[in-house]
Amino acid sequence: MKKSILAALLLIALPLHAQTVAIGTSSSAANPQRSGQAGTGLFSSTSDAVSVSAGGIEIMRVNGNGVGIGTASPVTELDVYSTGPTTGIRNVDTQALGTTSGGAFLAVASAIPAASGQRVGSFIFGAYNGTSAYYPAVITGWASEAWSSTDEGSYIQFETTATGTNSRTAKMLINPSGDVGIGTTTPVNLLDVDGGVAIGTSYAGADTAPINGLIVQGDVGIGTSSPNLPLEVTTNTTALPAPNFSSQIQIGGPDGSFASVDMDAFQNSSSGVGTAIFGRIYGGTNASRTTASGNILGLCGQAYNGTGFPTANSVCIGEATDGTQTTTSAPTSITFGTTPSGSTTRAVVMEINNAGNVGIGTTAPAVSLDLSSRTDAISLPPGTTGQRPGTGVAGMLRYNSTNGIPEFYTSSWLPVPLTASSPIVINSSTGNITCPTCGISSGRTRLMANQTFYISTTGNDGNNCLTVGTACATLNNVWNLIANNYDLAGYTATIQLADGTYTSGLAAELPTTTGPIVINGDSTTPSNVVISVTGENAITGAGAGVSFTIQNLEMTASGSENNDLTAQESAVITMGPGLVFGAVDATSGGQIVAQTQGSIIVSDSYSIVGGGGFHYYAADGSLIRVVSTTITATITGTPAFGQQFASSIQASQIILIGLGYSGSATGSRYTAVLNGIIDTNTGNTSYLPGNAAGTTSLGGQYD
Structure with a gap:
């Protein structure tokens, strides 16, 4: 290029006949020059360069690197230096405006592309300070195939350099099909975006969209060009009517078909989350919702009559709060409402409350299925x-x-x-x-699930004992109620005592049928439930077929030969967690007593807070047995035992293997008489609490 420009300049300057022309060394050189204008012409600015001046100012120089316009030091084939953004290179097309008019700049390769991925031209944006060059932004053109007279596939790529780096990467690409990729160089749709998108005056440039997500400030229409809600979806060519309520989403189906929402969840495990529609309600300004009731979510239906909707939804299934909402209690209910013929007022016809009770015709069902407000009938299958x-x-x-x-x-x-x-x-x-x-004459109730029977200090033995509000007063009454009227059928009957002190104990003599019975107090603070009796045992099980577990309460009994816990005549009592043994008579009272083939099974840790005649007493072929190696008996204070801490007589057994003691007591540690056995599996005669040695006689054994 520089040779062509120089030749053109020489042709202008030289006359038609051959001659030697001297070229000066400054912009005011005498030869060659325009007649009468010494400051305009061709001159040699340096020994290896030719320059052109106008009005005494050098405007172009040609040297061994190239042509410089506005610069005396070109470093490329053509360097153009300008003084502002509106000066520089301008290509003006003088033909009439049309489909092919307008100036153009060509960036072309000197060879025809032979394969995809060969670059054919580029526009480079950067900076040059005379020493260092920076090219951080580029628009490039590429061949997408080998070119021929019929095939010229191409794509354009836009590259920029991220802040804090010096390496360009592709940010946008327009492929041969016209698909635009932003953040991806392999678009397969008209617009592919790898990342988040924000649309709207307030969102764009201000809010960050979710990763690979979309935020839209205005209304969105799918299948419609005139949405009037944040999201309107329709496959119907007819515009949807305005919604009856302040809805956020409206969905319309095609003529003659349903408008539906299809939600599918794919999960490979046998259990997990399916699909759901959630409705949430808040107090003012996103405050907590603490009111006793209020709608949360409604699925409602209306019929459009051509001009509008009915004044209310014709049918609804709704979920509502059914009490104050807290972090530990959030009761809800579900209602079903329909509109009867000849009316436009919807009414609740069925409700499932927070207890799971179903009411038909009532909004306050009191039992599992409540039809008390209906006057017609039930049709059996x-x-x-x-x-x-x-x-x-x-x-x-x-x-x-x-x-x-x-x-x-x-x-x-x-x-x-x-x-x-x-x-x-x-x-x-x-x-x-x-x-x-x-053959059915007992009139007994057969349990179909676990059942709790309630006792309180304010109860009444005339009640049915089945709820807190209908609690009974005494253990004996509830035991006899169960024994006489219920077949447990393998289910558990729990006798639940409310906190308080009970002055009447239990003498369980009637056997129960085919199911465990648990007598339970306060599992958090067992001493809140106290059975404190005088002249009787606190808890007694007597007779074959009498079996129960007792737990989480305190027992104390006063009077001669009265005990805290007694199993006799083949009865079996299991000691559960949280038992507390209080004081009994110091001469003849026992805390854990098994006699006449009775059995007491110690299955959990317990406490001793008072003394007596005996802690363990087994007589007449009876058994007291510890069934775990992790059980501890915790002794508070230093209770005294007037007879022995443990006494086994008449071929009875007290098996304490694995039981540990925390604390101390006074009195004789043990006695084993008449083939009675006390087995600690230690042989340590100081194993049991006490401050006096134990004794064995008449075949009694201590191990």
């Missing part, structure tokens, strides 16, 4: 005898269409009484069912 369920479950009820009689299932299908002379009798007060001709 009909079926022939041959259509009975393959496996009956006690409590099933159906209508037998073969004989036209309702029937229920206990251990077999039985007819429901239809007349006063029916062989089946239902007690309307207790609900007990008897059928003398069927």
Whole structure:
């Protein structure tokens, strides 16, 4: 290029006939010059350069590097120095405006691309201070295939340099198909964005979008060009009517079809999270919601009549708070509302409250299924005898269409009484069912789940004992109630004592059937429940078939030969956690007593807070046995035992292997008489608490 420019300049300056022309060394050289203008012409500025001046100012220089315009030191084929952004290189097309008009700048390669990925031109943006060059931003053109007269596939790439680095990376690409990639160089859609996107005057340039997410300030329409909600989705060509409420999302389906939302969850494990729609309610300015009730989420339906919606939703399923919401208690309920024919007012027809009770026709169900507000009837599922369920479950009820009689299932299908002379009798007060001709005469209730019976110091033995509000007063009453009226069927009956002091103990003599019984006090502070009696044992189990666990309470008994805990006549008592043994008579009272083949099983740690005649006493072939090696008996104070801490007589056994003691007591440590055995598995005669040696006689053994 520089040779061509120099030749052109020489042709202008020289006459047509050959001659030698002297070139001066300054911009005011005498030759060659324009006639009458000594400061305009061609001159040699240095020994290896030719320059052009105008008005005595050098405007162009050609040297061994190239052509410089506005600079005397070009370093590339063409260097143009300007004094401002509006000066420099300008390409003006003088043809009339049209589809091909306008100036252009060409950046081309000197060879035809033979493969994809060959760069054919670029625009480079940077800085040069005469010594160092910086090129941090580039727009480049690339071949996407080998070029020919029919194939010229290409793409454009935009590169920038991140702050704090000096290496350019591609930030945007337009591929041969016109797909634009931002943050990716492999777009496969009209616009691919790798990263977050913010749309809107307030969002763009101000708020950070979520990673690979989208934030939109205005309304979004999918399938519609005129959304009027934050999100409007429709496949219908007809514009959706304005929503009836201040909705945020509106969904419309095609003509003649449903508008639906499909939520799918994919999880490979056998359990996990499915799909859900959440509704949340807050107090003012995102404060906590502490009011007793209020709607949280409603799924409602309306029918559009062409001009508007009904004044209220025609049908709704709603979830609502059902009490004050706290971090430890958040009761809720579900209501079902419909609108009857001839009305526009929706009413709740069914509710499931926070206890799981279902009310039909009532919003305050008191039992599992409450129909108390309805005046019509229940229609039982009909079926022939041959259509009975393959496996009956006690409590099933159906209508037998073969004989036209309702029937229920206990251990077999039985007819429901239809007349006063029916062989089946239902007690309307207790609900007990008897059928003398069927062999059902006890009127006992068969448990279908674990059941708790309640006792409190303010209770009444005339109550049914089944709730805190209908608690009974005494242990004896509840034990006899269970023994006489309930078949446990393998389920646990828990006798729960409220905090307080009880002056009447338990003498459990009636056996119970096929299920464990647990007598429980206060698991947090066992001494809050105290059985303190005079002239009787605090807790006694007597007789074969009497078996229970006692836990989390304190016992104390005063009077001669009265004990804290007694098992006799083949009864079995298990000591659970949290038992506290208080004082008994110092001569004849025992704290843990088994006699006449009774058994007491020590399964958990316990406490001793008072003395007596004996701590352990086993007589007449009875058993006191520790069943764990991690049990500790904690002794508070230094209680005195007037007889022995442990006494085993008459072929009885006290097996204390693994039991540890914390604290001390006074009195004789043990006695084993008449083949009685005390087994600590240590042989240590000082193993048991006390300050006097123990004794054995008449075949008694201590180990």
